Amino acid sequence: MPPPYARHTPGLLVEARELTRVYGDGEGVRALDGVSLQVRQGELVAIMGPSGSGKSTLLNILGALDLPTSGEVYINGQNLTDIRDKDAFRARTVGFVFQLHNLLPTLTARENVEVPMIGQLSSRARRARSEELLGLVGLADRMNHLPGQLSGGERQRVAVARALANQPPLVLADEPTGSLDTKAGEGLMQLLRDINRSQGTTFLVVTHDPAVARQTDRVIVLADGRVVREDHIGSPLEEDLKMWIHSDLGNLILAGEREPMRSLGISPRQAEALRELFRARNEGD
Ligand SMILES: Nc1ncnc2c1ncn2[C@@H]1O[C@H](COP(=O)(O)OP(=O)(O)OP(=O)(O)O)[C@@H](O)[C@H]1O
Ligand SMILES: [Mg+2]
Numbered sequence: 078m079p080p081p082y083a084r085h086t087p088g089l090l091v092e093a094r095e096l097t098r099v100y101g102d103g104e105g106v107r108a109l110d111g112v113s114l115q116v117r118q119g120e121l122v123a124i125m126g127p128s129g130s131g132k133s134t135l136l137n138i139l140g141a142l143d144l145p146t147s148g149e150v151y152i153n154g155q156n157l158t159d160i161r162d163k164d165a166f167r168a169r170t171v172g173f174v175f176q177l178h179n180l181l182p183t184l185t186a187r188e189n190v191e192v193p194m195i196g197q198l199s200s201r202a203r204r205a206r207s208e209e210l211l212g213l214v215g216l217a218d219r220m221n222h223l224p225g226q227l228s229g230g231e232r233q234r235v236a237v238a239r240a241l242a243n244q245p246p247l248v249l250a251d252e253p254t255g256s257l258d259t260k261a262g263e264g265l266m267q268l269l270r271d272i273n274r275s276q277g278t279t280f281l282v283v284t285h286d287p288a289v290a291r292q293t294d295r296v297i298v299l300a301d302g303r304v305v306r307e308d309h310i311g312s313p314l315e316e317d318l319k320m321w322i323h324s325d326l327g328n329l330i331l332a333g334e335r336e337p338m339r340s341l342g343i344s345p346r347q348a349e350a351l352r353e354l355f356r357a358r359n360e361g362d
Contacts, residue, residue, distance in 0.1 A: 091116035096148035110302035126299035172240030230261030
């Protein structure tokens with residue numbers, strides 16, 4: 078008899094079932110302790126959680142850089158344990174962006190972006206694709222710079238261009254904004270969002286930054302190697318407004334009093350919309 082759940086669920090780009098990862102022998106470190114998750118094609122998902130909660134371990138397994146101790150992963154319908162040639166699988170299916178962008182320091186931006194295409198495309202096609210991608214990330218005029226001649230944010234955008242080289246359906250990013258200031262971090266997230274919308278690329282982004290998470294569709298929170306929460310996120314504005322809900326202002330809005338609203342410059346229509354939002358939120362709690 079086939080084992081239960083022997084097949085992947087159609088329509089999911091990423092499906093993980095009961096993943097565990099124990100580092101070392103015997104007792105070891107249980108970095109993942111039964112993680113199941115599903116990501117649809119075209120989603121932009123944040124993974125959050127305290128240091129040591131298993132985020133990087135999870136990303137490494139989803140990207141076929143590491144094997145789980147137990148559990149199953151399907152990427153694009155393929156069971157990772159069935160894949161013999163992991164390198165070829167990664168080259169076609171997964172792009173990686175890491176915090177410390179690990180660009181090759183002696184290669185120019187254009188040459189760095191070309192690296193994953195070696196063996197996939199002719200040198201002329203690699204060059205054309207690399208130039209196109211650097212244009213896409215706004216670095217058309219920096220193609221011949223070495224990484225050391227670029228800002229942190231620019232280097233990170235080169236890393237994004239490189240991750241997209243072979244048009245992978247899935248990009249895994251481990252704290253891509255971690256080394257950037259707020260403004261550059263926002264710019265990078267905006268870029269990921271644009272690519273997500275225009276190319277349909279699915280992103281899983283590990284982050285500690287709530288401002289980054291707010292720019293995604295959904296947040297998966299890990300703690301001690303388990304999924305402890307999954308939130309769907311509304312628009313950034315909605316999320317900001319929801320933070321008022323338990324404040325004095327939130328109470329005023331819920332109470333529907335006109336005068337305080339007027340003095341705050343909130344129109345009756347806006348106030349009504351906010352009340353709806355807060356009521357929905359209260360019911361959701
Ligand atoms: N190669 C390894 N050998 C042994 N233990 C490891 C190894 N890699 C990670 N761990 C342990 O596994 C746990 C999860 O580590 P992981 O790197 O996945 O955490 P993380 O959530 O990415 O943390 P951070 O936010 O600090 O990057 C930690 O307790 C860590 O010490
Ligand atoms: Mg990590």
